[in-house]
Every structure is written in structure tokens, then in C-alpha cells.
Amino acid sequence: MLSKKNEQYIRSLSLKKFRQKYNNFIIEGDKMVSELLVQVPNQIERIFALPSWTNQYDQKLKKTGVSVQEINERELKKISSLKTPNQALAIVQQWEPDFQSTQLEGGLSLYLDGIQNPGNMGTILRTADWFGIDWVVCSPDSVDHFSPKVVQATMGALFSVKTVRRKVEDLTLKKLNLPIYGAILKGENLFRTTLKQEGLIVIGNEGQGIRSDILPFVDHPISIPAHHKVRGTESLNAAIATAIICATFRGK
Amino acid sequence: MLSKKNEQYIRSLSLKKFRQKYNNFIIEGDKMVSELLVQVPNQIERIFALPSWTNQYDQKLKKTGVSVQEINERELKKISSLKTPNQALAIVQQWEPDFQSTQLEGGLSLYLDGIQNPGNMGTILRTADWFGIDWVVCSPDSVDHFSPKVVQATMGALFSVKTVRRKVEDLTLKKLNLPIYGAILKGENLFRTTLKQEGLIVIGNEGQGIRSDILPFVDHPISIPAHHKVRGTESLNAAIATAIICATFRGK
Numbered sequence: 455m456l457s458k459k460n461e462q463y464i465r466s467l468s469l470k471k472f473r474q475k476y477n478n479f480i481i482e483g484d485k486m487v488s489e490l491l492v493q494v495p496n497q498i499e500r501i502f503a504l505p506s507w508t509n510q511y512d513q514k515l516k517k518t519g520v521s522v523q524e525i526n527e528r529e530l531k532k533i534s535s536l537k538t539p540n541q542a543l544a545i546v547q548q549w550e551p552d553f554q555s556t557q558l559e560g561g562l563s564l565y566l567d568g569i570q571n572p573g574n575m576g577t578i579l580r581t582a583d584w585f586g587i588d589w590v591v592c593s594p595d596s597v598d599h600f601s602p603k604v605v606q607a608t609m610g611a612l613f614s615v616k617t618v619r620r621k622v623e624d625l626t627l628k629k630l631n632l633p634i635y636g637a638i639l640k641g642e643n644l645f646r647t648t649l650k651q652e653g654l655i656v657i658g659n660e661g662q663g664i665r666s667d668i669l670p671f672v673d674h675p676i677s678i679p680a681h682h683k684v685r686g687t688e689s690l691n692a693a694i695a696t697a698i699i700c701a702t703f704r705g706k
Numbered sequence: 707m708l709s710k711k712n713e714q715y716i717r718s719l720s721l722k723k724f725r726q727k728y729n730n731f732i733i734e735g736d737k738m739v740s741e742l743l744v745q746v747p748n749q750i751e752r753i754f755a756l757p758s759w760t761n762q763y764d765q766k767l768k769k770t771g772v773s774v775q776e777i778n779e780r781e782l783k784k785i786s787s788l789k790t791p792n793q794a795l796a797i798v799q800q801w802e803p804d805f806q807s808t809q810l811e812g813g814l815s816l817y818l819d820g821i822q823n824p825g826n827m828g829t830i831l832r833t834a835d836w837f838g839i840d841w842v843v844c845s846p847d848s849v850d851h852f853s854p855k856v857v858q859a860t861m862g863a864l865f866s867v868k869t870v871r872r873k874v875e876d877l878t879l880k881k882l883n884l885p886i887y888g889a890i891l892k893g894e895n896l897f898r899t900t901l902k903q904e905g906l907i908v909i910g911n912e913g914q915g916i917r918s919d920i921l922p923f924v925d926h927p928i929s930i931p932a933h934h935k936v937r938g939t940e941s942l943n944a945a946i947a948t949a950i951i952c953a954t955f956r957g958k
Contacts, residue, residue, distance in 0.1 A: 577943050581943070584932050586932070586934060598827075609943075610939060644957070645956075645957035678953065680838070688861070688862075690832070691833070694829060702953070704897075705931075
């Protein structure tokens with residue numbers, strides 16, 4: 455049985471203001487919720503799932519002591535934001551890993567400067583996980599990485615990529631011993647640049663690119679050159695550009 | 707004034723069956739419609755736009771002789787599929803460039819084997835344009851590349867990337883003198899493979915990968931290696947994988 459109160463609470467978490475108020479968010483679907491059980495069980499507040507699902511994960515559920523409530527398909531449909539609701543939905547506590555900017559030194563990390571599209575944000579986290587990016591630091595005005603569309607697009611990478619939100623000034627970039635790469639339109643050819651396995655890669659907003667509060671810190675401006683046959687396209691999608699840059703760093 | 711009939715007709719084109727029936731589709735927004743006017747004016751059936759827009763493009767509109775109907779913001783909102791309707795909307799005739807599979811020889815092309823997500827399809831076309839991909843051949847069951855979400859995600863690349871829909875058997879791959887690359891999970895390391903500037907790159911469906919009717923033709927299986935730190939992510943998004951592969955071909 456799903457109470458009206460729970461229904462309303464879960465629905466409210468599709469909005470950022472309620473996610474922030476309660477410090478909770480929603481994770482949905484068999485694959486994501488079962489992954490959640492393995493990776494960060496302590497963050498789970500409660501799982502709502504079909505009886506077939508709770509039977510399947512009975513052992514794991516008991517082991518973690520997570521609170522589970524069985525609901526039927528009609529109830530799941532009411533609270534799901536997926537086109538095709540998929541067996542389980544979890545209310546999860548938001549988390550933020552401990553972070554100090556000196557931790558950026560020695561590894562490869564991303565700074566997302568105002569990424570707005572949830573699909574882009576989720577895809578960037580998924581890609582960052584694949585390429586072993588240490589930190590993804592988001593500007594405070596980037597899209598909330600706990601929003602439903604972001605969470606789904608990460609395909610589970612949300613559990614493993616260390617993601618924090620920080621203003622540029624809080625990074626004290628001047629004091630860090632770290633090359634700052636930035637994807638801009640007229641930078642050095644990415645494929646001909648010497649790339650270290652250490653640095654902060656700045657990715658700009660989808661429309662405006664990298665803003666003036668961080669641009670002066672970029673000491674390695676890089677560009678992804680278009681092939682000579684390029685016809686009408688003026689730029690690459692932000693998640694695509696991020697992926698090509700990460701791949702080129704790791705592939706050299 | 708927008709007639710009820712036009713309103714219904716335009717709305718119907720959000721569905722594939724009506725796009726196929728009438729061989730038309732919709733392009734929206736100031737930037738896309740103005741680009742359309744420059745790139746493929748002969749395909750335009752009619753433009754519906756705010757008076758401020760038609761004033762701005764008065765010269766171009768007269769030169770091309772395109773039929774334009776002025777509407778107000780309220781009417782535009784009725785027919786737009788954008789969250790924020792943007793000045794203009796065009797009914798456009800679908801097109802398919804002349805294609806014979808021997809044209810794949812000598813260049814770099816993509817075969818999309820059942821790509822389902824419209825955002826992925828649009829982003830792949832945008833990326834293909836950037837990297838000068840000659841042809842994008844889609845399996846007939848791939849998402850319709852004239853669907854509104856695909857069109858928007860291409861950011862204009864739809865006008866310049868030669869896109870056709872063909873069954874695998876119609877490509878007569880055996881007869882072609884062409885390396886066939888395929889993105890699979892356990893292929894050769896993309897970054898360590900010798901890549902020619904010629905070939906067909908096969909990209910599989912988001913969930914299932916490359917299907918068995920084309921897999922036997924893949925004579926160069928390639929993989930994008932995950933960094934050793936990879937934690938939970940099992941794969942890359944299809945559009946991301948495509949972009950990394952195209953970039954690596956062009957960047958070598």
C-alpha cells in the first residue's frame with residue numbers, strides 16, 4: 455500500500471527545491487536500484503518495489519537492513535517519472551564527498567562551468583567514470599546532479615564518480631600546482647597537444663562556453679579540430695566534447 | 707492567422723506515421739529555420755513565423771520565394787513542440803540523397819544499427835558533420851531522423867550530413883572494397899589500432915549492441931578501453947562512443 459503522503463513526498467522530489475529542502479532524491483529502475491543496494495546501501499531511506507522485485511533481492515535487502523515497502527504496478531506508475539516504470543524506486547539521501555581543492559593535484563578532473571542540460575550532465579558523469587576521472591567539480595549553477603534525468607543518464611556512475619559543487623574562487627586555482635585545460639573554440643589542436651595525466655579540464659556552458667571568472671586560469675586552451683569537410687555544424691555538444699577530450703587524454 | 711487545418715496538420719507531423727504519409731517534417735527556431743533558408747530552401751513547403759522574424763529575413767525570403775505565413779505568439783505556441791517557442795517554424799519536405807553502396811568506398815562512413823534514442827541520433831549526425839563523415843547509413847528500424855527531437859539535436863547538421871536508411875543486405879558489404887569497423891565490448895584497443903581514413907564504422911543499438919546480421923561483416927572489431935580506475939560504469943553512451951571513435955580516426 456502506498457500512502458497518499460508518500461506519493462506526494464516522492465513526487466515533490468522531482469523538483470530541485472524539495473530535493474534541497476529534504477536532502478533526498480529518487481533513483482529508479484531494477485538495474486539502478488539493485489546497483490544502489492550494492493554500492494551505497496547506507497544512503498537509502500526507503501525502497502518501494504513490486505513483490506517480484508523484493509523476492510528477487512530478498513537476501514541483499516535483509517543483509518543491508520534497508521526499509522522496503524511493497525507496492526503494486528498501479529502505485530508504481532503513480533510515483534515513477536519513467537515512461538516505462540521498472541519494478542523499483544528508492545528514496546535516497548544526497549551525499550557529497552569530502553573535498554579540498556588540493557586533492558585535484560596529481561590526478562585528472564573536470565570543472566563543469568554551468569552545464570545546463572540534464573542529459574549532458576548525466577552523460578558526462580558516465581563518461582568520467584569510464585575514463586577514471588578523479589573529481590567532477592560543478593559550478594553551483596550547473597544543473598542539479600541529483601535531478602531524475604541526470605541520475606538516469608549516469609547509468610550508475612553517480613555512485614562512483616566523486617562529484618561536488620564549488621564556486622571557482624573556492625578552488626583557489628592560483629595556489630594549486632596543476633595545469634588547467636579549457637575547451638575553447640580557438641585553442642591548440644587537442645590531437646597535437648602534449649597532454650599530462652594530471653590537470654583540471656574546464657568544460658563551458660552549452661551556449662556561452664567558459665565564463666570570464668574561470669577563463670583567465672586556463673593556461674592550456676585546447677580545441678577539437680573539425681575535419682576539413684565540415685559543412686554547417688558550428689560546435690560539438692558539450693558532453694561529446696568532454697568525452698573526446700577525456701578519451702584523448704587517456705588514449706595517448 | 708493560423709487556420710485550424712494547418713494547426714492540426716503541423717501537430718500531426720510530430721508522429722512518424724504522418725511524417726511518412728505526407729513526406730513532410732517540422733523544423734523550428736530562429737537559427738534552424740534561417741539556416742534552412744540558406745542551405746535547402748527548395749525543400750521548404752511553408753514557414754510560419756512572427757512578424758518580427760519575417761521582417762528580419764525579408765530579403766532572403768523574397769529571394770527564395772518561400773511561402774510565409776505570419777502568426778502571433780499565441781498561435782506559435784500552439785504548434786511548437788519546443789519548451790520555449792522561438793519565432794519561426796517550417797514545414798519541410800523530407801529528402802534522401804541518391805545513394806549506392808559503392809559510394810562508401812574511399813571515405814569514412816557510419817552504419818547505425820538500430821539506434822533508438824532521438825537525442826543520440828541527432829548528436830551523432832552533429833558529430834558526423836564535425837568530423838567530415840561522408841555517409842550516415844541508418845538501419846530501417848533506427849529512430850526516424852526527421853523526428854522533432856532528432857532534428858533539434860542535429861543543430862543544423864541534418865542539412866549537410868548525407869543520411870540514408872538501408873538494410874544491411876542492401877549494402878552488399880561483401881562486394882565492397884572497404885574495411886568494416888565495429889564498436890564492440892571486446893575488440894582491439896581503439897587507441898592502439900591502425901586506423902585508415904576509409905571504412906564503414908558500425909555502431910550498435912543502445913542496449914543490444916551490433917546485431918547478428920551485420921556482425922559477421924565486421925573485420926576490424928574495436929573497443930574504447932576503460933581507464934583502470936573505472937568503477938561501476940559498464941559501457942559508454944552510443945553517441946559518446948561514436949564521437950570518440952570518429953575523433954580518434956580523424957585525430958591520428
